[in-house]
Amino acid sequence: MxxxxxxxxxxxxxxxxxxxxxxxxTETELVAMLDVSRNSVREALKALQAMRIVEIRHGFGTYVGALTLEPFVEGVAFRAAVRHLQGEPSLYExxxxxxxxxxxxxxTVARDLPAADLxxxxxxVQRMAEEARGGQVQSATDRAFHLALYRSLGNHLLSEVLDAFWAALRRVREDLADDRQDPQVTYRRHQEIVDALEAGDGHRAVAAMHRHFDGIRRRLTGK
Structure with missing residues (x-):
């Protein structure tokens, strides 16, 4: 029901x-409109709130939610953490x-990156350099970099999906206390990506992106 x-x-x-x-x-209006019990409406609204489809503001009413991918992030991150602790390569995957x-x-980005985005x-990247000198590149800076990287593609869903995978990987690494990255290496890998983009060299940009993930790969595999 x-x-x-x-x-x-x-x-x-x-x-x-x-x-x-x-x-x-209102809850009363939904009961009459849908011809169901009050408990059925309340259960449905609670489930929809968990999915961020609706937002229940106690004392004010119910509103359409933010419709974010946050439930997806939470599910993927928790799944990866549980399976990682069971010995499966879920974090690597x-x-x-x-x-x-x-x-x-x-x-694709390298071929037509607007000057403003560059x-x-x-x-x-300059902020990363400053943070690296201080001992740690902030996750907010890294996240902003990867969001800005694909903004020129103009695909909002793509941006949300990419950000969701960034957030899921970051969250599960925090849950597992995996934060051993060298800040100077983090800065240099992002600088390489920007250098390739500035040169308009797509192949070089792809190679730089893979090198960026090589660092994460080594930390996850210990190799």
Missing amino acids: AEDVQARIKQLILRRRLTPGDPLP LMEVREALEAGLIG TVLKGL
Whole structure:
């Protein structure tokens, strides 16, 4: 019953062309509209909230949620952490998926990277250099770099998926206390990517991206 009510609430959002932040009918209105019990509506809304499809603001009402990939990130990261502790190469596999996506796209980016995006990337690499001198490249800087890298492709879903895999890999490494990266190496690998992009050399950019992941690969395999 709850799954059916979830599906009907999602159809209501689509039918009314609601967007994130828009209010949904009240719980009482949904009960009457869907002709189901109050408990069924509450269960459905709680499940949809877990998926970030709706947001329940106690005392204010229910709204269309942010519709982010956060539940996906949490699921993938937790799956990888559990299987890693069972001796499976789940963390390595997660890294491979992210590498395949980024290395497969960087050549396209290199052919037509806007000057403004290149300026942003250069600024982020300069920040990495400063952070590396201080002993640690901040994860926020690394994340901003990889987000800026593919912005010119103009594909919002692609950006969200890439960021989701970045976040999942980072989260599971933090959960497993795997943070042994050399900040100077991190900085240099990103600088190599920017240098290749500035030269408009797609093959060099792909090679630089693979070298970037080689460092992660060595930490995961111990080789």
